[in-house]
Amino acid sequence: MTHQLPLIILNELDYSYPNGTVALRKINLNIYRGELVGIMGMNGAGKTTLIRTLNGLIRPSKGTVNIESENIEPKGIGELSKIVGLIFQNPQHQIFSNTVEEEIEFSLKSLNLNKEEVRDKTVEVLKTFNLEKYQDRSPLNLSGGESKKLAIASIICRDPKILVFDEPTLGQDGKEISFFTNLLKEEREKGKTILIVTHNIEFAMEFIPRTILMANGKIIADGPTKKILTNQYLVEKSSLVLPQTRQFALKLRDIGIECPDDIFSKVEMKDFLANYLKTKITEA
Numbered sequence: 001m002t003h004q005l006p007l008i009i010l011n012e013l014d015y016s017y018p019n020g021t022v023a024l025r026k027i028n029l030n031i032y033r034g035e036l037v038g039i040m041g042m043n044g045a046g047k048t049t050l051i052r053t054l055n056g057l058i059r060p061s062k063g064t065v066n067i068e069s070e071n072i073e074p075k076g077i078g079e080l081s082k083i084v085g086l087i088f089q090n091p092q093h094q095i096f097s098n099t100v101e102e103e104i105e106f107s108l109k110s111l112n113l114n115k116e117e118v119r120d121k122t123v124e125v126l127k128t129f130n131l132e133k134y135q136d137r138s139p140l141n142l143s144g145g146e147s148k149k150l151a152i153a154s155i156i157c158r159d160p161k162i163l164v165f166d167e168p169t170l171g172q173d174g175k176e177i178s179f180f181t182n183l184l185k186e187e188r189e190k191g192k193t194i195l196i197v198t199h200n201i202e203f204a205m206e207f208i209p210r211t212i213l214m215a216n217g218k219i220i221a222d223g224p225t226k227k228i229l230t231n232q233y234l235v236e237k238s239s240l241v242l243p244q245t246r247q248f249a250l251k252l253r254d255i256g257i258e259c260p261d262d263i264f265s266k267v268e269m270k271d272f273l274a275n276y277l278k279t280k281i282t283e284a
Ligand SMILES: Nc1ncnc2c1ncn2[C@@H]1O[C@H](COP(=O)(O)OP(=O)(O)OP(=O)(O)O)[C@@H](O)[C@H]1O
Pocket: 017, 018, 019, 021, 022, 023, 041, 042, 043, 044, 045, 046, 047, 048, 049, 050
């Protein structure tokens, strides 16, 4: 990774909305090929604005966005969206076809495929995403979770190198979250670079290696998720809460059980407690 050029380079990005709201301030960020990166921070921090600069939906007021060593400024959204697949926070903002099937077909049509290939691929995508039973239904008549899934399917089917998700786990039940984490695993195995905006701390702790924390249009921290999300100062500054295992570890310390700092998962906590109890029993 160290000898490789970053896939995405954001250089001194500023952005203000037309009404004057300053949403991004001097953003500098490098993302490497194959990384899975989380973007976190309180409401209004600038997360959605930041990811929208990656496919040209938002053009920075100052600074540059480079993807694969090229400044994206002269490129149109159509061209960029073949490289950067952005899945919106609210799926209703990206879905506009009359049926679920047409939505996938429409998404595939801008690629260089013939009619038959579009047909076959649509069937395959609907099956992979368990959406066949809804294929003739209007996307407006899907549940929130289902339409989120359709929005994800309609972007993933185009096979972009870079996938950017805005709040993918919001409103998803346990089964859908595990469908999503499986999908992430598969896409990473294909070498995709993935960015995920999320407020879901437990999800980030478990699945996302690197986290960028934003506040007030700036990046205030960037590093290993486990380090960032267990840092009480950063967590409070971002209106987040500490991960459950961390809270539990601090409670254990309150009652005199010295729980080490490097316990992050439930399994690690269970092992620590089992060991601790064993030594107590032996001592007794
Ligand atoms: N279309 C818009 N016009 C004017 N200001 C906007 C617009 N969209 C967002 N903003 C403002 O820009 C700032 C950054 O908003 P953004 O949507 O990027 O935040 P966010 O981190 O994605 O928040 P959330 O967690 O609530 O989704 C906020 O102050 C917001 O009010």
